[in-house]
Amino acid sequence: MSTYESATSRLSRLLAMVPWLLNRQGIDLASAAAELGVSESQVVDDLQVLFVCGTPGHFPDDLIDAQWEDGRVYVSNADSIARPLRLGRDEALALIVALRALAATPGLAHSDAVDRALAKLEQAAGDVAEAAGKVSVDLDPELPADLVATVRTALTEARRLHLRYRVASRDETTERDVDPLRVVSVDGRWYLEGWCHRAQGVRLFRLDRVEDAQVLDQPATPPADLPERDLSGGAFRGSPEDTVVTLHLEPGSAWVADSFPVESVTELGGGRLEVTMRVGDPRWLHRLVRRQGGEVRVLAPGPLVEEVAAGARAALEGYGA
Amino acid sequence: MPKATKGPSPAAAKTERLLNLVIALLSTRQPLSRARIREAVPDYSDNDEAFERMFERDKDELRALGIPLRTEPIDPFFDDEPGYRIDQREYALPELSFEPDELAVIGLASRAWSHASLAGPAALALRKLEAAGVVRDEASVAGIEPLLRTSEPAFEPVRDAVLRRTPIRFDYRGGSGDLAERHVQPWSLTSWHGRWYVTGHDLDRDAPRVFRLDRISGRPARAGRPGGYEVPADHDPLTMIRASSGDVPGTTVAARLHVRDAAASSLRRRGTVVTDRSAPEGWDTLEVQVGDLRALAEEVAAAGADVRVVEPPELAEQVRSILRAVLEAHGGGAA
Numbered sequence: 243m244s245t246y247e248s249a250t251s252r253l254s255r256l257l258a259m260v261p262w263l264l265n266r267q268g269i270d271l272a273s274a275a276a277e278l279g280v281s282e283s284q285v286v287d288d289l290q291v292l293f294v295c296g297t298p299g300h301f302p303d304d305l306i307d308a309q310w311e312d313g314r315v316y317v318s319n320a321d322s323i324a325r326p327l328r329l330g331r332d333e334a335l336a337l338i339v340a341l342r343a344l345a346a347t348p349g350l351a352h353s354d355a356v357d358r359a360l361a362k363l364e365q366a367a368g369d370v371a372e373a374a375g376k377v378s379v380d381l382d383p384e385l386p387a388d389l390v391a392t393v394r395t396a397l398t399e400a401r402r403l404h405l406r407y408r409v410a411s412r413d414e415t416t417e418r419d420v421d422p423l424r425v426v427s428v429d430g431r432w433y434l435e436g437w438c439h440r441a442q443g444v445r446l447f448r449l450d451r452v453e454d455a456q457v458l459d460q461p462a463t464p465p466a467d468l469p470e471r472d473l474s475g476g477a478f479r480g481s482p483e484d485t486v487v488t489l490h491l492e493p494g495s496a497w498v499a500d501s502f503p504v505e506s507v508t509e510l511g512g513g514r515l516e517v518t519m520r521v522g523d524p525r526w527l528h529r530l531v532r533r534q535g536g537e538v539r540v541l542a543p544g545p546l547v548e549e550v551a552a553g554a555r556a557a558l559e560g561y562g563a
Numbered sequence: 564m565p566k567a568t569k570g571p572s573p574a575a576a577k578t579e580r581l582l583n584l585v586i587a588l589l590s591t592r593q594p595l596s597r598a599r600i601r602e603a604v605p606d607y608s609d610n611d612e613a614f615e616r617m618f619e620r621d622k623d624e625l626r627a628l629g630i631p632l633r634t635e636p637i638d639p640f641f642d643d644e645p646g647y648r649i650d651q652r653e654y655a656l657p658e659l660s661f662e663p664d665e666l667a668v669i670g671l672a673s674r675a676w677s678h679a680s681l682a683g684p685a686a687l688a689l690r691k692l693e694a695a696g697v698v699r700d701e702a703s704v705a706g707i708e709p710l711l712r713t714s715e716p717a718f719e720p721v722r723d724a725v726l727r728r729t730p731i732r733f734d735y736r737g738g739s740g741d742l743a744e745r746h747v748q749p750w751s752l753t754s755w756h757g758r759w760y761v762t763g764h765d766l767d768r769d770a771p772r773v774f775r776l777d778r779i780s781g782r783p784a785r786a787g788r789p790g791g792y793e794v795p796a797d798h799d800p801l802t803m804i805r806a807s808s809g810d811v812p813g814t815t816v817a818a819r820l821h822v823r824d825a826a827a828s829s830l831r832r833r834g835t836v837v838t839d840r841s842a843p844e845g846w847d848t849l850e851v852q853v854g855d856l857r858a859l860a861e862e863v864a865a866a867g868a869d870v871r872v873v874e875p876p877e878l879a880e881q882v883r884s885i886l887r888a889v890l891e892a893h894g895g896g897a898a
Binding site: 247248249250251252253254255256257258259261262264265266278279287291292294295296297298299300321322323325326327328329330331332333334335336337340341343344355356358359362363365366373376377378379380381382394397398408410413414415422423424425426427428429430431453473496513528529530531532533534535536537539540547548550551553554555556557558559560561 | 571574575577578579581582583585586587589590599602603604605624627628629630651653654655656657659661662664665666667668669671672673675676681683684685686687688689690691692693694695696702703705706707708709710711712722725726736750751752753754755756757758794800801825826827828829832861862864865866867868869871872879882883884885886887888889890891892893894895
C-alpha cells in the first residue's frame with residue numbers, strides 16, 4: 243500500500259495529526275496508526291518530521307517534542323499548531339452532504355444526533371455549508387420509517403427478524419427468518435445484510451422490497467466468523483457457478499452495461515455494445531430482455547436464446563396473436 | 564516497512580520547510596519580513612533569487628490548503644515592505660464541542676466516502692473534529708453503513724464547476740447513443756438511486772436539462788469564468804431528475820390486467836384485485852392506476868405469460884409490439 247503523498251497533503255495530515263495526538267498522550271503506536279488510517283512506520287516517519295520542526299531559532303527548546311519509545315506516543319511543545327486548521331471546502335462538503343442524506347432517511351434512529359451534528363458543522367463551515375446545498379445524495383428517503391426502525395431494533399437488540407420479502411428476479415413474495423448483520427446503503431438503496439435461515443447463507447435484502455418485518459423473540463444466531471463482504475463495488479455480485487451470457491445492447495439499453503456487473507464490454511459503433519455477464523437466476527434475465535423489447539438481444543448461450551423466443555411467443559399467445 | 568534514515572527525501576524536506584514556515588507565521592504577532600522568514604526557516608536557499616521563487620510558491624501552496632496567510636505592512640507608517648503572518652483566530656477550527664453520539668454520526672458520514680473521490684478530505688475532516696479527544700459512541704450507529712460511490716471521472720470537475728458556478732463543456736452520449744458536445748451552466752450535482760446527475764442550463768438548447776455523469780465521455784472542461792451565472796432560486800434538482808427519468812406524478816389512466824395466481828407480485832402491490840367473472844380459472848383481475856402507459860407496458864411484458872392486458876387497448880397494443888420485437892430479435896420471426 244504505497245500511494246504517493248505530496249508534501250502539501252502530508253502537511254495537511256500532520257497539521258491534523260498534531261492536535262489529535264496532543265489530546266491522546268501516551269496512546270499506543272498501533273492504535274494511533276489504526277485510527278489515523280496509516281501504517282505504524284508512517285506514524286514514526288511523521289513523528290520524525292515533527293521532531294525537527296518548531297519555532298524560529300530552532301534551539302532544542304523551540305522544537306516540537308515527539309516521543310514514541312516503548313510504543314507509546316507523546317507530543318508536546320507544539321502550542322502554535324495545537325488547534326486543527328479550519329475545515330477545507332471538500333472536507334466540509336463531504337461531511338455535510340453525507341449527513342444531510344442521513345438526516346433525510348427516516349427511522350434511522352439518532353436522527354436527533356444527526357441534526358445536532360449538522361447544525362454545529364454548518365455553523366463552523368460558513369459559506370461552504372450553503373454551497374454544499376448544490377451537491378446532494380438521495381438515500382432512498384421514501385422508505386417507511388417504521389420498517390427502518392424495526393430493522394434497527396432487531397440489529398441493536400441482536401434478535402431474529404421475520405421478513406415477507408419480494409424477490410424481484412422471480413417477481414414472487416417469500417417468507418423467511420433472517421439474523422441481521424448490518425444495514426448498508428449502496429447506490430442509493432438501503433439493504434439489510436443478514437444470515438438467511440431459508441437459504442442458509444448471507445443474503446442482501448433491499449429494504450424497499452420488504453413488505454413486512456417482525457422482530458421475533460429468538461436471539462439472532464448467525465454463524466460466527468462470517469467474512470465481511472466488500473460492497474464497495476456495488477450490491478450485485480456474479481458467482482463462479484453463474485451462467486456466462488453474451489448480450490447485444492442497442493444504444494437505448496446501453497445503461498445495462500453501467501448498471502450490472504459486466505465482465506467485458508465491446509463497443510460496436512453507433513452506441514451499440516456487446517457485453518458478457520454472469521447471471522445467477524435466468525428468470526431475472528428473461529424479465530430484463532422482455533422489458534427492453536428487442537433492444538437487449540441474447541447472443542449466447544444458444545439454448546437461452548431459444549427460451550427467450552419461446553417465452554415471448556407464449557406471452558403473445560395470450561393476445562391470440 | 565523499515566526505512567533508510569539518511570536524511571530527508573526532497574518531499575520530506577519540503578514538508579519540514581512548510582511546517583516550519585506555518586509555525587513561524589502562526590507564532591508571531593508582528594508580520595515577518597522576507598528577511599526574517601529566511602532566517603527563521605532553515606531550509607530556505609542562500610541564493611536570493613532561488614529563495615524568492617521558493618517562498619512565492621510556498622505561499623501559494625499554503626493558501627491552496629486553506630491556510631489564511633496574510634500580507635500586511637510591517638510598519639503601518641511605512642508600507643514599502645510587506646510582511647507575512649497567520650492569524651491564529653482565522654487559522655483555527657472554531658471551538659466546537661461534540662457529544663459522543665454526534666461524533667458517531669460524523670464518523671458514519673466520513674466513512675460513507677471511504678470508497679469515493681472525497682475519501683481523503685472526509686477522513687481529514689473527521690480527525691480535525693475529533694481532535695479534542697471526545698470518544699465516539701460507536702454503539703449508537705452500530706450496523707449502519709452508508710456507502711457513496713463516485714466512479715465517474717467527471718465527478719470532480721463537475722463538483723468544482725457546480726460549487727464555483729463555472730460553465731463547462733463536455734462530450735455527452737445521449738439516449739440515441741451518439742456523442743455530442745454540450746455546453747452547460749451547471750446548477751447542482753445530485754446522486755439519485757446510485758447515479759450522479761448534473762442539472763443546469765443547457766446553452767445549446769437554451770433550456771434546463773439533466774445529464775448523467777456516467778454518460779459524460781472524458782473530463783468536462785471549463786468554458787467560462789467562475790460565478791458567471793445565477794442558479795434559479797426555485798431550482799429543485801430531484802424533481803427535474805425524476806421528470807427526466809419518466810418518474811412524474813400526474814394524471815393517471817386505469818388499466819385492467821389478468822394476473823396468474825401468486826405471480827407478478829410487484830404489479831399486485833401497485834393495484835387492487837377486483838371481482839370479475841372474466842378472469843379464467845387460476846387468474847385474478849387486477850386494476851392498476853398508472854401515469855405512464857409505456858412503463859406499465861414494459862412491466863407487463865417483463866411478466867411474460869403470467870399477465871395479460873384486458874384494457875385499455877392501447878396498452879395491449881404496446882405490450883404486443885414489445886413482445887414481437889423480443890421475438891424477432893431472438894430469431895422467432897414475425898408472430
